[in-house]
Amino acid sequence: MYLVKTPWLLKKLYSKFIWNDDRSRRRIYITFDDGPIPVVTPFVLKNLKAHKAKATFFCIGDNVRKHPDIFEQIKADGHAIGNHTFHHLRGWKTDNETYFNDMQQCQQLTGTNLFRPPYGRIKRKQADLINAAYPDMKIIMWDVLSGDFDITLDPAKCLEAVLKHTGNGAIIVFHDSLKAFPRLEYVLPRALEHWSKEGYEFEMLG
Structure with missing residues (x-):
């Protein structure tokens, strides 16, 4: 089970985390979790470039290690990088020391001030x-969860939900992963075109 739109109460309970940005400005923050990987990440980069859109990529350290050329292309294209742990650990099911060490292993490759916990856990x-070791680290959550990882979700329904719930200041989560690609391949170009026509600016987190 997952919610496309993050409830305000959850944001209030975890107010130290960043869920969205200023609602008064017509801008959105597109983010991608779990890459970099072949095929999918280059597809994302191509579509972002076509719309002159900047995004934030929360990278798994092991994928950075396996695909350094794609990781370097993300940076060369001017996008922001975030830490998504080295092994995509689920925090609630991992002891604290193991989790922190895994995050640090990824940090050695990413050198970023942005962190997103896998699964939001x-x-x-x-x-x-994390905050004690890296005082400038921002823990980034999200305002809109695309659901592109849901293999039962029709791509058109995925697009409909994302467009319905995205507004000023939204932080939106997509996934540059093989599991998500059947939905992402359909949704991303259409969403970018729609948001461009609606006058949104695409900004990076930082």
């Missing part, structure tokens, strides 16, 4: 360890 103690 992180214990308060894990967040405290």
Whole structure:
């Protein structure tokens, strides 16, 4: 089960995390989790470039290690990089020391001030360890979850939900992964075209 739109109460309970940006400006923040990988990440980069859109990529350290050329292309295209742990660990099911060490292993490759916990699951103690070691680190969550990872979701329905719930200041999650690609391949170019026509600016987190 997942919610496309993050409830305000959850944002209030975890107010130290970043869920969205200023609602008064017509801009959105497109983010991609789990890459970089062949085929999918280059497809994303091609579509972003076509719309002169900047985005933020929350990278898995092991994928950076396996595909350094694609990782370098993300940076060369001017996009922002985030830490998504080295092994895509689920915080609630991982002891704090293991989780923190895994995050640090990814940090050695990404050198970023942005962190997103895989699955959006992180214990308060894990967040405290990260913030103590990296005072400038921002823990980024999201306002809109595309659901592109849901293999039962029709691509057209995925697009409909994303467009319905995206507004000023939204942080939107997509996935540059093989699992998500059947939905992402359909949704991303159409969403970018729609948002461009609606006058949104595409900005990076930072």
